[in-house]
Amino acid sequence: MNREALDTVTRLIGRARARQRPKLPEQEPIRLNLGSSLLVAPGWINIDGGLGALLAGLPQPLLRIAYRSSGMREQMSEEAFVDVLSNHRFVHHDLVYGIPFPDGSVQAIFSSQFFEHITHPHAERLAAEALRVLEPGGVIRISVPDFVWLLEEFQRGAKRAVIDGIFSADGSGEYARHRYMYDEEMLVELLRNAGFTDITRCRFREGRVPDLDVLDNREGSLVMEAARPRSNALRSPKQPGQPRVSSPGS
Numbered sequence: 739m740n741r742e743a744l745d746t747v748t749r750l751i752g753r754a755r756a757r758q759r760p761k762l763p764e765q766e767p768i769r770l771n772l773g774s775s776l777l778v779a780p781g782w783i784n785i786d787g788g789l790g791a792l793l794a795g796l797p798q799p800l801l802r803i804a805y806r807s808s809g810m811r812e813q814m815s816e817e818a819f820v821d822v823l824s825n826h827r828f829v830h831h832d833l834v835y836g837i838p839f840p841d842g843s844v845q846a847i848f849s850s851q852f853f854e855h856i857t858h859p860h861a862e863r864l865a866a867e868a869l870r871v872l873e874p875g876g877v878i879r880i881s882v883p884d885f886v887w888l889l890e891e892f893q894r895g896a897k898r899a900v901i902d903g904i905f906s907a908d909g910s911g912e913y914a915r916h917r918y919m920y921d922e923e924m925l926v927e928l929l930r931n932a933g934f935t936d937i938t939r940c941r942f943r944e945g946r947v948p949d950l951d952v953l954d955n956r957e958g959s960l961v962m963e964a965a966r967p968r969s970n971a972l973r974s975p976k977q978p979g980q981p982r983v984s985s986p987g988s
């Protein structure tokens with residue numbers, strides 16, 4: 739099966755599972771990495787709609803077979819691929835359907851180079867979902883390409899590189915497509931409209947979210963952190979319940 743067909747099947751499985759709410763891991767505190775791909779840190783729960791998250795927890799011989807047809811060879815070794823998918827927690831889930839965790843159950847959310855892959859209405863909904871699942875005082879960190887920097891690069895003459903970067907994104911398939919771009923003002927507005935406070939722009943590997951030495955991987959990105967107010971009424975009374983979590987080795 740070619741990569742595009744695999745991506746289509748992966749998306750269809752994600753859509754079919756959109757409402758699945760299997761049980762919560764017995765792990766505290768809960769920290770979520772949204773649109774993680776295979777960029778993970780110990781103890782975090784990685785939510786992604788892509789093939790990697792779908793394969794997580796399969797027996798290692800199957801992971802090795804999958805690696806050879808996954809198109810990941812250029813990005814990581816077979817050993818690293820098998821290690822990440824065997825020893826880290828993943829939830830295969832399409833985030834346009836929200837975050838499949840209960841209200842106030844999550845301590846921190848990290849998301850790098852993901853929000854630009856969903857439309858602005860979906861991002862608004864996801865930001866509201868992030869507020870809902872975070873505990874009072876919980877922090878979200880969002881890192882996206884800095885559109886102002888891209889425009890400056892374009893004006894400096896790197897026209898093809900900028901346009902190719904925005905429209906070709908970084909891989910094949912629907913999940914690799916960019917669907918929106920942000921500058922600081924727009925990202926602040928997204929977070930503020932969702933109900934977040936304490937919104938601050940952060941430097942590379944500096945901020946309130948833990949494990950940034952492992953998670954923050956791209957210097958030059960636009961990075962914002964924001965907190966769920968310690969006392970606020972949730973805007974959405976929805977309770978999506980509990981997620982499907984693949985445990986290491988399961």
Ligand SMILES: C[S@@+](CC[C@H](N)C(=O)[O-])C[C@H]1O[C@@H](n2cnc3c(N)ncnc32)[C@H](O)[C@@H]1O
Nearest residue numbers: 773774775786787788832833834850851855913
């Ligand atoms: C550019 S990668 C970012 C990976 C990693 N966080 C990083 O910083 O390098 C974007 C990731 O978002 C995932 N993704 C895109 N759209 C998605 C969606 N609607 N639901 C869940 N994951 C999605 C893709 O599968 C991919 O793994």
